[in-house]
Amino acid sequence: MHAKCVIEDNDEAGGPSNLGFSEKDLRNYITARLRTSNVNADVREMMNYFMRMKDINPKFFYTVKLDEKCKFRSVVWVDVRCKASYEYYGDVVSVDSTYSTNRHGLPFMSFVRVNHHGKSTLLDCALLANEEIPSYEWIFSQWVKCMGTAPHHIITNQCRSIFRVIRNALPDTRHRWCIWHITKKLPHKLRGYRRYRDLYDDLNDIVWNSQTEESFEDNWSEFIDEYNLHNNIWLSGLLVYDYFTRFN
Incomplete structure (x- = not known):
């Protein structure tokens, strides 16, 4: 059974406990498939890094989206310190999705906040399969899942896809475009x-x-x-x- 089937069956069955495996088992299965399958070496190294960070601190968060052939599509990861910072300075978050300079052509998205000293601090990182609405929907849903709450205010560039996603996925968040x-x-x-x-x-x-x-x-x-x-x-x-x- 490939990774996508496992995820879909997990949702339909009402949770991993009803299928006889835990969320950790599912995460390890997906990670192992990506690490051993015929994927780019950078993806394997990225997954190795995530596993090392998870071993160091179980609260390190990462989640990977795969396609029906178990190929890498998108990923979100949050350092433990970043999550703690969000609890203190997460009222206003700036999201930048304008980076696309990596050699794989995957758009890079960063979530940034400003602390009490006026310094910008990274909260979250993501790589997107593309800049279409479903990709952004998945990124934002996983981000809120990790942080536990949506920000009161969010600032983005003038991307209409992001605008639509925030309006639907974060209805209580006040959205503004970056000056x-x-x-x-x-x-x-x-x-x-x-x-x-x-x-x-x-x-x-x-x-x-x-x-x-x-x-x-x-x-x-x-x-x-x-x-x-x-x-x-x-x-x-x-x-x-x-x-x-x-x-x-």
Whole structure:
């Protein structure tokens, strides 16, 4: 019986106890298959690392998604210290899925928070099979399973797939788009306008110096009128979803 069948039968039977094997048995079975099967050496080394970390501390968390042929698809792993940090600083979490520079072409996703000293600290890592909704759904479900609770606030880049997943999987989490990713796109999105330099300066002044939500709305409306940006779909989209935020 291959790994996917084991997982499906486990769910349908109501838990591993009804099948005569434990969750640890299932995890070890999957890990052993990946370590001994004809997979890339990097996957085998990754699984060896996870097993070593699990031996050092049983609270180390990792979970692997396989396809019907028992081939590696996605993985989530959380260090024990990262999980402890989430309990203290997990109110606001930033998720970055823009890394895809590894030689296997697997998107890398990181979960980051900021501690009381203003320092960014890694909470969680994941490798995705692809950047489609089912992959993100699996990553977020496993992450919440590990942490026990969803964050109060989550900040992401402007990925619509992630937006849909968070809206459905984390309905009580307030989602905002990262200002750094937005401002990084300004030259590409707005450089074609004749008064781009003034436009750029005014937009940054509104974003960073508006003291209240009301003043931001008033300044933004004047800004759109001043530069005749009513038909700019990209700018309109930022406010339609109400995700233009100064959090970073």
